[in-house]
Amino acid sequence: MDVFTNQPTTAPTPEPTNVNEDNLLPQRCEELWFEDGSVVIQAENTLFRVHSGVLAAQSEVFRDMFSLPPPADAETYDGCAFVRVSDSAEDMKHLLMVMIKCDFDNIVLNGSHGWEVLRLSSKYMVSHIRNHIISLLRVMLPMHMDDYHLVAKMDSVHFWFSPLRLRNTTLISAANIARETNALKILPIILLQCCKWLTLQEILDGEKICNKLLKLSPENQRAVLLGREKLSIDVMTRVYSVLELTPRISHACLDKDGCEAFRLVVMNRLYELGYTHKWINPFCDFDEAFFCSDEELCKVCKVYYQQLFENAQRKIWDKLPPYFDLPSWNNIHHQS
Numbered sequence: 331m332d333v334f335t336n337q338p339t340t341a342p343t344p345e346p347t348n349v350n351e352d353n354l355l356p357q358r359c360e361e362l363w364f365e366d367g368s369v370v371i372q373a374e375n376t377l378f379r380v381h382s383g384v385l386a387a388q389s390e391v392f393r394d395m396f397s398l399p400p401p402a403d404a405e406t407y408d409g410c411a412f413v414r415v416s417d418s419a420e421d422m423k424h425l426l427m428v429m430i431k432c433d434f435d436n437i438v439l440n441g442s443h444g445w446e447v448l449r450l451s452s453k454y455m456v457s458h459i460r461n462h463i464i465s466l467l468r469v470m471l472p473m474h475m476d477d478y479h480l481v482a483k484m485d486s487v488h489f490w491f492s493p494l495r496l497r498n499t500t501l502i503s504a505a506n507i508a509r510e511t512n513a514l515k516i517l518p519i520i521l522l523q524c525c526k527w528l529t530l531q532e533i534l535d536g537e538k539i540c541n542k543l544l545k546l547s548p549e550n551q552r553a554v555l556l557g558r559e560k561l562s563i564d565v566m567t568r569v570y571s572v573l574e575l576t577p578r579i580s581h582a583c584l585d586k587d588g589c590e591a592f593r594l595v596v597m598n599r600l601y602e603l604g605y606t607h608k609w610i611n612p613f614c615d616f617d618e619a620f621f622c623s624d625e626e627l628c629k630v631c632k633v634y635y636q637q638l639f640e641n642a643q644r645k646i647w648d649k650l651p652p653y654f655d656l657p658s659w660n661n662i663h664h665q666s
């Protein structure tokens with residue numbers, strides 16, 4: 331595991347060669363600097379002085395590292411063990427804040443921090459934090475269709491608190507981190523959101539933010555491209571096709587002419603959508619899919635179609651992960 335840099339051990343606080351380079355000297359993180367700490371961790375240009383026992387109790391990686399006797403020429407810092415890691419200072423700070431101060435408050439799940447903590451807690455094998463972050467993320471990215479519909483409704487109402495609107499760059503990072511950390515309980519829904527929100531160009535070429543290009547990993551790219559096509563075909567042939575079932579309208583219909591006219595209008599619109607769009611949301615709300623400004627279903631037919639529609643959707647949802655070449659929900663449920 332690529333946990334630490336393989337740089338040769340050097341003095342942790344190299345002498346500056348030029349006074350103008352003072353700002354390049356490692357800086358202490360005051361929030362995570364304990365005078366009685368036993369290990370100093372350097373991430374980028376930031377130093378954290380913490381207690382090795384606290385880290386070892388939570389992280390298998392730190393436990394293994396601290397259980398080995400240090401080599402004779404091991405670096406030290408101010409009498410403490412010294413560890414240099416290859417992670418960003420900000421990400422390491424967030425992980426240590428959670429490990430040492432149980433500070434989940436600054437973990438912004440709809441931003442990037444939650445994802446980075448997921449990545450680092452997986453890398454350092456801090457299983458209780460990894461599991462906690464995944465359980466928080468699952469509220470936004472639920473494994474059950476009814477929960478997904480509830481979150482999607484909230485998404486459309488509260489734009490600024492829109493759990494599923496992990497769009498573009500955040501979505502791309504989320505997909506890559508979930509894949510990298512094998513977080514299968516959330517990966518299928520993230521890939522579904524990629525199908526929904528990313529354009530074909532963004533799927534292929536990524537998205538630039540602050541001059542940094544973020545791209546889906548090749549594995550995620552393939553999963554999204556193949557998954558969106560398979561889902562689009564199945565939503566046409568298995569969900570919207572309920573409009574062609576027999577009986578075409580309920581036996582107890584209260585307005586046979588009106589409901590038949592509605593059925594034809596909606597069916598034509600949906601097929602037109604299917605032929606002109608490369609992606610059709612398989613889990614859109616019934617009212618949204620069956621909206622028709624000119625016609626209306628009678629209340630009996632509405633219940634009839636809603637049940638058919640949602641049952642068909644549920645069959646697709648139940649097989650959602652394999653659309654992205656992932657294990658079934660059942661196998662994912664049993665993943666630790």
Ligand SMILES: [Zn+2]
Nearest residue numbers: 583589628631
């Ligand atoms: Zn009717």
